[in-house]
Amino acid sequence: MPESFPEVEGGGSLIVAWQIRNKKVLVIGGGEVAAGRILNLLNADAKVTLISPREGLNPEVAHRVERKQVEYIDRVFEPSDLDDPNISMVLTAIDDPAASTVIWKLCKEKRIAANIADVPPECDFYFGSVHRDGPLQIMVSTNGNGPKMANIVRRRIADSLPPNIGDAIKKVGALRRKLRVLAPGNDEGPKRMQWMSKVCLAWSLEDLCAMEPEDMDALLESYGPNEIPTFDQVRLGEKPGVFQFDGSFGWYI
Ligand SMILES: C[C@@]1(CC(=O)O)C2=NC(=C\c3[nH]c(c(CCC(=O)O)c3CC(=O)O)Cc3[nH]c(c(CC(=O)O)c3CCC(=O)O)/C=C3\N/C(=C\2)[C@@H](CCC(=O)O)[C@]3(C)CC(=O)O)/[C@H]1CCC(=O)O
Ligand SMILES: NC(=O)c1ccc[n+]([C@@H]2O[C@H](COP(=O)([O-])OP(=O)(O)OC[C@H]3O[C@@H](n4cnc5c(N)ncnc54)[C@H](O)[C@@H]3O)[C@@H](O)[C@H]2O)c1
DSSP states (O other): OOOOOOOOOOSOOOOOOOOOTTOEEEEEOOSHHHHHHHHHHHHTTOEEEEEOOGGGOOHHHHHHHHTTSSEEEOSOOOGGGGOOTTEEEEEEOOSOHHHHHHHHHHHHHTTOEEEETTOGGGBSSOOOEEEEETTEEEEEOOTTSOHHHHHHHHHHHHHHSOTTHHHHHHHHHHHHHHHHHHSOOGGGHHHHHHHHHHHHHHSOHHHHHHOOHHHHHHHHTTTTTTOOOOHHHHHHTOOTTSOOOOSSTTSOO
C-alpha cells in the first residue's frame, strides 16, 4: 500500500501562539481598535508602549493608561520611536492611512513584525477572533475574507464547548507538571506522552475538573506500571485491574 500524506492547501496563514511575554510591543493609536489589541497583548503578558495623543484616547485605553497597565507617550508617532532594538512587534490602529504606510515602511527597514489595522498588504500577521477560557485560547481566521464571519464562527465554536473545559485543561496542566517531576528524564518522553494522552482520553472532563492535588498524586502511582485507573478507583484507593470485592457476589437475591 502506498503511504498517503496530507495534500498541501496553500493560501492560509501560519497560526502560532506567539510567546510575547515580557517583550516590548509598540501600539500606535489609542482608539477603539487599539483598545482590543491592547487587551490581547496584556492578556499575553506583553510589555506595551502606547503612542497616541491624549485627546484621541478611547475610554478603555485611557483606563489602561491611568492604571499604568501600559507605558504611555502622549504625542503622535515619530520615526525615532522605532530606534529601540528591543521592540518585538508594532501595531498601528490610527485613522491616518498615509502615516500608517510610513510606519509600515520603517518597520520593514528595521525588520520589525508589524500589523497595520485594516491594511492587509501592510501586515506581517493578521489578528483573529479569539475565544479565551483560562489556559484555552481559540483563534478563528478567515484570512482576510470576512472579519465579521470570524466573530460569528468563534461565537458558534465557543457555544459548543463544555463550560468547564478551561478548568479541565488547568488540572491537566498541573498533572503534567507533577509527572515531569516524577519522571523527568528525556528517555521517559514517549512513555510520559502516551500515559498523559490515555488519561485525557479515559477521564471525563468532569473527572479532570474534580481532580485535586491528592488525586493527582494517587493517579501518578499508576504511571510506573503504565496503567490508567478510573476516577473512582483513584478516589477509593483501588488498583486498576484488581478485583475489588463489593459485597454483592455480582448478583442480587
Ligand atoms: C478578527 C478581528 C480581530 C481584531 O481586529 O482584533 C479582525 N477584524 C475584526 C473586526 C472587523 N473588522 C472589520 C469589520 C467590519 C465588518 C467586515 O468587514 O467584516 C469588523 C467587524 C466588527 O467591527 O464587528 C473591517 C475590516 N477589517 C479588515 C479590513 C480591511 C480589508 O478587508 O481589506 C476591513 C474592511 C474595511 C472596509 O471595508 O473599509 C482587515 C482585517 N481585520 C482582521 C481582523 C484581519 C483579518 C481577520 C480575518 O479575516 O479573519 C485583517 C485582514 C487585518 C487585521 O486588522 O489584523 C476583529 C473581530 C474580532 C471579534 O469581534 O472577535
Ligand atoms: N481590523 C479591524 O479590526 C478594524 C476594525 C475597525 C476599524 N479598523 C481601522 O483601524 C483604524 C483605527 O480605527 P479606530 O476605530 O480605533 O480609530 P479611532 O479614530 O478611534 O482612533 C484612532 C487613534 O489614532 C490616533 N492617531 C492618529 N494619528 C496618529 C499618529 N500619527 N500617531 C499616533 N496616534 C495617532 C488618534 O489620536 C486616535 O487615538 C482605522 O483605520 C479603522 O478603519 C480596523
